[in-house]
Every structure is written in structure tokens, then in C-alpha cells.
Amino acid sequence: MSNIPLTADPGDPTGRRFRFNPLGADQPLFRLPVTETVISHIAESTNVPDPIDLQLMARALKASLIDPTVPNDYGPDDSVVLLRPDADPTKPPVPIDAADICVCDLRDVTGGWAHETGVDADTIAIDPRLGRVVLGANITTPILATYHYGFSRPIGGGEYERDLDGASAAVQRTARGSEALQPHLDAIAGGGRLVIEDSLTYTETPVFTVNDVTGAGLAGLEVVITVRNGARPVIASGGAIVLDIGARGRLVLEGLVISGGELQIAAAPDEEPRELVLRHCTLVPGLRLNPDGSAVSAGAPSVSVANPFASITLEQCIVGPLQVDTDATVTLVDCMVDAGAAEKVAYEGIVTGRPGGDMTIRDSTVIGKLHVKRMVLASNVIFFSRLALGDGWMAPVWVERKQEGCVRFSFVPVGSLVPKRFRCVPDDAHPNVLPHFTSLRYGDPGYAQLRSATDLSIREGADDGGEMGVMHPLYQPQREANLRIRLDEFLRFGLHAGIFYVT
Numbered sequence: 462m463s464n465i466p467l468t469a470d471p472g473d474p475t476g477r478r479f480r481f482n483p484l485g486a487d488q489p490l491f492r493l494p495v496t497e498t499v500i501s502h503i504a505e506s507t508n509v510p511d512p513i514d515l516q517l518m519a520r521a522l523k524a525s526l527i528d529p530t531v532p533n534d535y536g537p538d539d540s541v542v543l544l545r546p547d548a549d550p551t552k553p554p555v556p557i558d559a560a561d562i563c564v565c566d567l568r569d570v571t572g573g574w575a576h577e578t579g580v581d582a583d584t585i586a587i588d589p590r591l592g593r594v595v596l597g598a599n600i601t602t603p604i605l606a607t608y609h610y611g612f613s614r615p616i617g618g619g620e621y622e623r624d625l626d627g628a629s630a631a632v633q634r635t636a637r638g639s640e641a642l643q644p645h646l647d648a649i650a651g652g653g654r655l656v657i658e659d660s661l662t663y664t665e666t667p668v669f670t671v672n673d674v675t676g677a678g679l680a681g682l683e684v685v686i687t688v689r690n691g692a693r694p695v696i697a698s699g700g701a702i703v704l705d706i707g708a709r710g711r712l713v714l715e716g717l718v719i720s721g722g723e724l725q726i727a728a729a730p731d732e733e734p735r736e737l738v739l740r741h742c743t744l745v746p747g748l749r750l751n752p753d754g755s756a757v758s759a760g761a762p763s764v765s766v767a768n769p770f771a772s773i774t775l776e777q778c779i780v781g782p783l784q785v786d787t788d789a790t791v792t793l794v795d796c797m798v799d800a801g802a803a804e805k806v807a808y809e810g811i812v813t814g815r816p817g818g819d820m821t822i823r824d825s826t827v828i829g830k831l832h833v834k835r836m837v838l839a840s841n842v843i844f845f846s847r848l849a850l851g852d853g854w855m856a857p858v859w860v861e862r863k864q865e866g867c868v869r870f871s872f873v874p875v876g877s878l879v880p881k882r883f884r885c886v887p888d889d890a891h892p893n894v895l896p897h898f899t900s901l902r903y904g905d906p907g908y909a910q911l912r913s914a915t916d917l918s919i920r921e922g923a924d925d926g927g928e929m930g931v932m933h934p935l936y937q938p939q940r941e942a943n944l945r946i947r948l949d950e951f952l953r954f955g956l957h958a959g960i961f962y963v964t
Contacts, residue, residue, distance in 0.1 A: 462620065462693060463607045464544065464554055465660045467594055470752065477600075478574060481541075481592040481608050483662050483695045484720060486750040486904055488592040489513070491611040493540040495532065507532045512611065512906070512964075513540060513589035519564035526560055534589075535559050537607075543585060543594075544605040554605050561585060567593040611906035611964060614935055616795060617743035617779035618718035620660065620693045626713050626740070627654030627685030642667050642696075652682040657717075662695045666722065668703045671710030675733065681709025688716030698722035706771075708733030713740070720745040723781075728767045735768060739775045746781040746799040746903045754904045759801030760829075766818075767811045779903065782807045787834050789818035793825050797909050797931045799901070800829025803857075804849040807831055816861050826909050826930040828901060830854060835862040836880055841923040842871040843896050843930035870924045872896055884922070891918040896930070899964055907964035 467479035482488040489512045497508055506517070513534055521533040534540040537556045544554035563581075567574045567588035574595065580586045582598040596604065615621040632653030634645045639661045649655055650670040657663075671684045688694060696702075698721035706712050708731055715738075724744065726737065744763035747756020763781035766773060769788035777795040785791055787810050800807040807829025808817045816834040826843045832854065846857035858877035860866070866880040872894075873885050886894050894916040899907030909931050911920055920928045921938045928937060941960060948958040 462610065463660055463691065464605050465607075466603050466662075467606055472752070473573075475577075477580075477596045477598070478577065479594040479596065479604070480752070481594065481606050482610075482904070483660075484718075484745065484750045484904070486752055486754040488610055488754070488904055489906060490541055490589040490592055491609045491906070492534055493609050507534075510609075510611065515564060515566060515588060515590050518589055522559060522562065522564055533559065535562060541587070541589065541606070541608040543587075544607065546603060546605065557585065557604075562587060564589065567591060567595060612908065613906075613910045613932055613964070616741065616777040616797070616931065618688075618693050618695075618716055618741065620691050622690050623688075623716060623741050625656070625687045625690070626715055627683070627687060630654040630683070630685060636663075637661075639663055641665060646670065646684075646686070649684050652684065654685040654687065656687055656689055657694045658689045658692060660693045660695075662697050664697045664699075666698045666700050666702060667696065668705055669712055669714070670705040671707050671712050671735075673707035673733075674709045675731070679709075681711060681734075682707070683711040683713070685713040685715065686717070687713070692716070693718060695720060701725050701765075703727070704737060706735040706737065708735070711736040711738070713738045714742055715740045716742065718743045718745070720749050722748065723762050724764045726766045726768050726771055728769070728786075732770055734770050734772065736772045737766075737774070739773075739778050739780075741776070742778045742780075744778070744780040746779070747801055748781070750904065754902055756801055756903070760805040765811060769818075782809075782829060783817065784809060784811050785817040786811050787815050787818055791818055791820050793820070793822040795823075795931060795934060796825040798825065798827045798829070799903060799909075803828060803830075803845050803847045804852070805829045807846070808833060810834075816859070824931065824933045826932075830857050830859070832859045833861070836860045836866040836868060838866060839868040839871050839879075841927075841929050841933045842868075843919070844871065844873055844877070845896055845898075846874050846877075848876070870922060870929065872919055872922070872929055884924075886916075886918045886922060891916060894918050899962075905964075910964060913962070 468485045470478035494510045495507045518534050525531040525533040543557045546554050563586050565576045565586050577595045580595050580597050584597045586595040630653045634655045637658040645655045651672050674681045695718045701722045704726045747759045748761050749757040762784045764783045766785045769786045771789045774792045775796050779797045782800045798807050807827050808831040810817050816832045819835040820833050821837045823840045828845050830846045844858050856878040857874040860879050863880045868879045869883040871885050897912040897915045899910040922929050927933050
């Protein structure tokens with residue numbers, strides 16, 4: 462994350478506690494690895510993208526004040542740096558010197574955070590394990606931060622490289638500096654693109670509009686809201702966000718992190734099609750995060766679609782539950798759908814008790830129950846679902862039209878009502894297997910990642926021998942196999958090698 466303001470702790474009476482994470486939750490900081498310059502060099506901790514160790518960074522920071530060549534993970538081109546905005550807004554922010562930084566334990570204690578009262582007036586304390594900051598009494602805000610966080614693969618909103626949509630649109634707008642988005646959105650409602658150019662937080666509840674086109678033979682309008690490569694803006698909404706997609710319209714949201722409210726498509730008086738495309742977006746599961754990282758409203762929907770003629774496509778997204786009209790259609794590719802618990806509802810109709818629209822899903826993980834009208838195709842998917850005691854649902858994955866569609870190379874819970882299966886588990890050879898995750902809390906580095914304790918029938922059960930679920934495109938079994946072959950081939954006699962996971 463680059464040049465973003467620190468986020469104030471809402472429960473702080475002193476006004477000195479902050480977090481790096483723009484969503485206001487604890488988040489461990491990760492090292493930006495130093496590239497090895499010679500092939501004979503033996504990798505050290507500085508060459509690996511590990512979580513930053515508090516004690517090691519504290520010692521290294523002190524040593525670097527005596528010997529500047531000592532790597533300490535702090536600085537403009539390093540793992541983390543704090544900055545002050547320049548008096549001239551056209552100039553880049555100025556890094557805060559390492560001599561003004563101390564690294565200390567800021568975990569929760571009775572009455573606040575540990576050691577916060579001992580921070581010198583002219584010093585800034587940081588805790589890389591929790592992503593917390595305490596400002597000394599003489600330190601004035603705003604303070605900006607550049608830091609690195611960990612995740613298994615580039616999905617959801619992030620500063621990774623993407624191919625941006627809408628480059629050929631006739632109307633092009635840009636937004637930056639947390640300015641109001643609504644005037645830009647109104648200006649492109651007749652077709653166009655808005656590019657957000659920074660990683661700041663935009664606190665508003667916008668209405669995304671695509672104008673109607675109803676003339677015979679005329680193509681619909683397309684509106685694209687995207688994000689510059691290397692940026693990760695957060696839209697902090699105060700409630701539900703209306704997607705006013707007109708007849709034949711197409712709305713594309715790309716690269717955004719949205720918290721605070723669900724996306725809503727209302728019913729319309731006509732029978733014209735509408736299309737919503739979400740790419741590389743995060744609709745924060747549970748709408749918002751508590752300071753400890755838990756969801757504020759676990760199980761609350763991220764997307765609500767009441768229009769039966771709508772078509773919804775999600776690609777490389779992290780979202781909460783979906784509520785979709787029975788006659789609409791949904792396609793999920795490389796997605797994480799998280800209801801907060803296996804017993805909660807991840808997918809259903811807009812009306813309680815009714816199934817959600819036809820679904821096509823590939824290379825995805827779903828946490829929660831599903832009630833689907835028709836499963837056109839499910840491939841390489843983990844459906845981590847189960848019924849609660851006294852549950853009124855017929856099955857954890859409940860498909861109404863089982864005579865159509867196919868479920869292949871997927872984990873499907875026992876008792877599910879789905880169409881024809883092919884190479885799914887559990888099966889007769891693997892009757893008791895379950896996926897085991899490193900973490901199911903959004904924001905954790907190991908979120909949605911399968912643990913090595915998971916049975917091979919899941920970890921190598923995809924159609925190409927990879928793992929099922931959202932991490933399938935990483936091809937981790939194949940990468941591990943290649944690594945073991947090279948280790949066996951080149952390891953010096955008498956030594957033994959192992960694979961150790963960072964998260």
C-alpha cells in the first residue's frame with residue numbers, strides 16, 4: 462500500500478492510536494524481500510517475504526542508526542515507511558527519519574495498548590505484528606504510510622497489475638485525493654470511464670448509473686469504474702450502494718475495495734437485459750471490520766439483485782453473500798464468497814426461501830450454504846457448507862433442477878442436492894475428507910488457503926491435478942513437486958530439506 466493516511470483507532474480517547482490498514486483492522490506487515498545479487502548467496506530472512514518480526518526489526522533499527530548498512534525493513538524503498546505530506550502539495554511526501562521511529566509491542570492490555578504511555582513525545586512507535594502505530598505527544602497529523610501486506614494470490618482489490626477496461630470509451634474522467642466521486646459518475650452515466658488514481662479512502666455512498674437505451678436495434682451503454690495500476694482505493698459507504706443500470710446497460714467495477722454497504726440492483730418496469738461485471742474487487746465480507754479483524758455484520762449480503770433480467774459476472778473477487786433473483790444469472794470465476802460461517806447463507810434468492818438464479822462457478826471457494834435454481838457448471842470448487850441444528854434447508858448445497866448441469870472436480874458436502882457429479886469428494890474412496898483452512902477471517906495472510914493437513918483428494922483433486930478452490934490457479938501441488946525434484950537433484954550429501962509455509 463502506497464502513501465495512504467493512517468487510520469485512527471475509533472476507541473482511542475487520546476487521538477494517538479492508529480492502524481496501517483485503511484479498513485481499521487489489525488493487519489501484520491510483511492517484508493519486501495531483498496533480491497539476491499549472486500547465485501551462490503544463501504538466502505537469509507531479508508530475502509524472503511515473511512511477516513516482519515517485531516524483535517528482529519527493533520534490534521535491526523537500533524543497529525542501523527550506528528551502521529547504516531544494516532538492513533532494518535524501514536525506509537522509502539524498504540518494507541515500511543512513514544511519511545509527512547510536503548508543504549507543497551505538488552511535491553511527494555517526505556519520509557520520516559528512522560531515528561524518530563521505535564519498534565515496540567502495542568498489543569491490547571487493560572486500559573489501552575501496551576507501552577503507549579511510554580512513547581517519547583517526538584517519537585512514533587510501530588508494531589509490525591499488528592500493524593499498529595502510536596504517535597508521540599508532539600507528533601502532528603496527518604501521517605502517511607507505505608507498507609506491504611501478505612496474501613496468497615492477487616485477487617480482490619489490490620495494487621497488483623491488471624488490464625484496465627474501458628480504454629476506448631469516448632468520455633474519460635479521473636479522480637484523486639479523496640474527492641467526491643458522484644460528479645464524475647454522473648458525467649459518465651451516458652457511457653464512459655472513471656479511473657481512480659490513488660489508494661485513499663473515499664467516504665461517500667455513491668450511485669452508479671448507466672442510462673437507458675430503448676431504441677430498436679440500438680446497443681446499450683457501458684460505464685467503467687476502474688483503478689490505476691498500483692492503486693487500491695477504498696469506498697467507505699454509509700449504506701447500500703445503488704447500481705442504477707438502465708436498459709441494455711453494462712456496468713463494470715474494477716479494482717475497488719468497498720466497505721459499509723451492499724451493492725443493490727432493483728427491479729425495473731421493462732424486460733431489457735442489464736449486466737454487472739465485478740473484476741478484482743473486494744466487497745468486504747460482513748460489510749465492515751472490527752478493530753480485531755472480525756466482521757461487523759457476518760452473513761450480511763454483499764450483492765442484492767432484484768432484477769430478473771440481470772446478468773452478474775464476478776472475476777477474481779472477494780465478496781460476502783449474494784442474493785439474486787431466481788431468473789437472473791450469475792457467473793463466478795476465481796472468487797471467494799464468504800458468508801462468515803459454513804452454516805450461514807452464501808447464495809439464495811432475493812425472496813427468503815426462493816433459490817438464487819442460475820449459477821456457473823469455476824476455481825472458487827464458497828463459505829456458506831447455497832440454494833440455486835440451476836447449477837449450469839461447477840468446476841474445481843470448494844463448497845464449504847453445512848446445515849445447522851434445526852435448519853429448515855433441505856441440503857447444504859441445494860440445487861432445484863438436478864436434471865440439468867454438472868458438478869465436477871469439486872468438494873460437495875455430504876447430503877447436498879446437486880446435478881450429476883464427476884470426480885467429486887467425498888466419495889466412496891474418501892468418505893470423510895474435509896477442507897482445512899489456514900484462516901477463514903478476511904484480512905489474514907492465510908485467508909482461504911488450504912492447510913497441508915487437508916487430504917490430497919482435495920489438495921490435488923482439480924481437473925489438472927491442482928487444488929480445488931480459489932487457490933487453484935497457483936498450481937501449488939505442481940510447484941511443490943518441481944521443488945522437491947530439484948532439491949533431490951542438487952541437495953548436498955548428508956543434508957535434508959523441508960518445505961515451510963509462511964502462512
